[in-house]
Amino acid sequence: MAKAGTVFICSQCGHEESKWAGRCPECGEWNTFVESAGGSRARQAAGRDRPRGTDSIPLESLSADSGERSSSGIGEVDRVLGGGLVRGSSVLIGGEPGIGKSTLMLQVAAGAAGGDAPRGQTLAAAVEGATSRQRGAGRILYVTGEESAAQLKTRADRLGIGKNSVEVLCETDLESILRSLQNLKPVLVVVDSIQTLTSPELGNVPGTPNQIKYCCYEIISYCRERGCPVFLVAHVTKEGSIAGPKLIEHMVDTVLYFDQSESELRILRASKNRFGPVDEVGLFTMTARGLQEVKNPASLFIVQRENETPPGIVVAPVYEGSRVLMIEIQALVVPAKGAISRVFSDRIDSSRVSRVAAILEKHLSLRFSDQDIYVNVAGGLRIGEVGIELPLAFALYSARTSIPVSSKTAAAGELTLAGEVRSISHLSRRVRTAKEMGFDSFIGPASTDADQELVWTIVSDIAKAVKPVFA
Ligand code: TYD
Ligand code: MG
Numbered sequence: 001m002a003k004a005g006t007v008f009i010c011s012q013c014g015h016e017e018s019k020w021a022g023r024c025p026e027c028g029e030w031n032t033f034v035e036s037a038g039g040s041r042a043r044q045a046a047g048r049d050r051p052r053g054t055d056s057i058p059l060e061s062l063s064a065d066s067g068e069r070s071s072s073g074i075g076e077v078d079r080v081l082g083g084g085l086v087r088g089s090s091v092l093i094g095g096e097p098g099i100g101k102s103t104l105m106l107q108v109a110a111g112a113a114g115g116d117a118p119r120g121q122t123l124a125a126a127v128e129g130a131t132s133r134q135r136g137a138g139r140i141l142y143v144t145g146e147e148s149a150a151q152l153k154t155r156a157d158r159l160g161i162g163k164n165s166v167e168v169l170c171e172t173d174l175e176s177i178l179r180s181l182q183n184l185k186p187v188l189v190v191v192d193s194i195q196t197l198t199s200p201e202l203g204n205v206p207g208t209p210n211q212i213k214y215c216c217y218e219i220i221s222y223c224r225e226r227g228c229p230v231f232l233v234a235h236v237t238k239e240g241s242i243a244g245p246k247l248i249e250h251m252v253d254t255v256l257y258f259d260q261s262e263s264e265l266r267i268l269r270a271s272k273n274r275f276g277p278v279d280e281v282g283l284f285t286m287t288a289r290g291l292q293e294v295k296n297p298a299s300l301f302i303v304q305r306e307n308e309t310p311p312g313i314v315v316a317p318v319y320e321g322s323r324v325l326m327i328e329i330q331a332l333v334v335p336a337k338g339a340i341s342r343v344f345s346d347r348i349d350s351s352r353v354s355r356v357a358a359i360l361e362k363h364l365s366l367r368f369s370d371q372d373i374y375v376n377v378a379g380g381l382r383i384g385e386v387g388i389e390l391p392l393a394f395a396l397y398s399a400r401t402s403i404p405v406s407s408k409t410a411a412a413g414e415l416t417l418a419g420e421v422r423s424i425s426h427l428s429r430r431v432r433t434a435k436e437m438g439f440d441s442f443i444g445p446a447s448t449d450a451d452q453e454l455v456w457t458i459v460s461d462i463a464k465a466v467k468p469v470f471a
Helices: 039-047 075-081 101-113 123-130 149-158 174-184 209-225 350-364 386-401 427-436 462-470
Strands: 007-010 033-036 090-095 140-144 166-170 188-192 230-235 254-260 265-273 281-287 290-293 313-320 323-335 343-345 371-377 409-411 441-444
Touching: 007 209, 033 209, 075 254, 075 265, 075 281, 090 101, 090 209, 101 140, 101 149, 101 166, 101 188, 101 230, 101 290, 140 149, 140 174, 149 166, 166 174, 174 209, 188 209, 209 230, 313 386, 313 427, 323 386, 323 427, 343 350, 350 371, 350 386, 350 462, 371 386, 386 409, 386 441, 386 462, 427 441, 441 462
Parallel strands: 090 230, 090 254, 140 166, 140 188, 188 230, 313 409, 343 371, 409 441
Antiparallel strands: 007 033, 254 265, 265 281, 281 290, 313 323, 323 371
16 A cells, blocks of 8 residues: 555656556556655656746746857757757757767867867857856866766867866765855756766655656756756667656757667757757767767768669658758568568658558559568668658669669659659759769759759659659
8 A cells, every 4th residue: 555645656757646557557668657755746846847936027028038059069069959058958868878978978068168179159268258257157067977087087088178177076966966066156067867866855766757857857947047058968778768867858948869870870869949940960970089070961871882773772862950961762672471561661651651652553553562662761860851752752663663763863852642743842952962962863843942053854743753764
């Protein structure tokens, strides 16, 4: 029998129940409920991220947040944040152990301190200027509960940033961290990781849902009040959902995920951003000297071949955030092994692949219903944009007919169920990138943003579209 005041919290999604349950009714995970005597306290913490005070203020009399941003010192991180770090904002950075969160955060801390090739106005410089060089102004604090100071120093030396002015605090006790924040008054804080922090008020076991919620709440509200941006590092479990940190996604302003594609590329993307778009990606490679930004990624996902391009392969310029990337779609079509045909595609949504195959079957009388379809995107990027449909249709057509598409041909466009080719956004920029990457032919829809200098083969429906490609 549960004691009065005890609640059970799902460690995956934060759902609370008064009784223990084997399966969480909210997220469907098994064996995730943990008993929590301080449930009401956690609830308070979770609810307290609303503005304090009871007096309302007329909207018109409020002063707008100018959205003042400073460079994090790393261009790709600024890009994902929507143009830099916003004062007082909280950023959760999630990823599997070993992906490079600590490396990235140390590089950000050093970059923001101006220790590593400053880019634009760094945080430290911005604050120093603003406060007429107060003592201690412009400090960057790196709180580590995962590594010792010596480990951190070794890593920093390896990264060539061991001589920067970042302050390091090896501490897991929340109250001590808050005291240090008060003394130091940093302009940027990194907490690595939020799962290691404990507040004695909630017991000594780190990583419980209550601890994570409470410690996160205390740190972000402290930083928000003082206009100091904070990065909170959090580990993701094997299942791919953030365990524990999922609970605090609603409290922070920005949620970033760091993961690795099939190639060595590491991808930073935002899944929530109160201060910017969520469609930008930051691209990095891990080298012996830490994470290097990938500045010109347009051709990164094209596979270079010595011989002729085999059937089933088509290149498409896709829009990722504000950049055009040339990506290679690969399709394979083989007679179905079972009674029903199946689609195997995890980079492009399978229902989109099925739909495009059905359009080809209907409008070009090309049979796919007795075939198994495999689709992949080279380099491991997941593509969710509609412009992929026309090149996907070409890849499927090519795979089914064994007629290859020229390696110099690129395509983009949306397909309707009636087989029409619809216009898509930023077509001129896509064509320009394709030309710059050495493609001599582009097949796509007509566009309102057509550039006089760029000429492409305009197609209006799928039956007409295959003619210039497979002639
Ligand atoms: P780390 O940043 O500690 O990952 P996380 O904090 O997400 O757990 O380390 C990522 C991996 O990168 C680690 O296995 C070692 C490797 N690495 C390099 O290859 N080069 C480097 O310069 C550094 C610092 C780490
Ligand atoms: Mg780490």
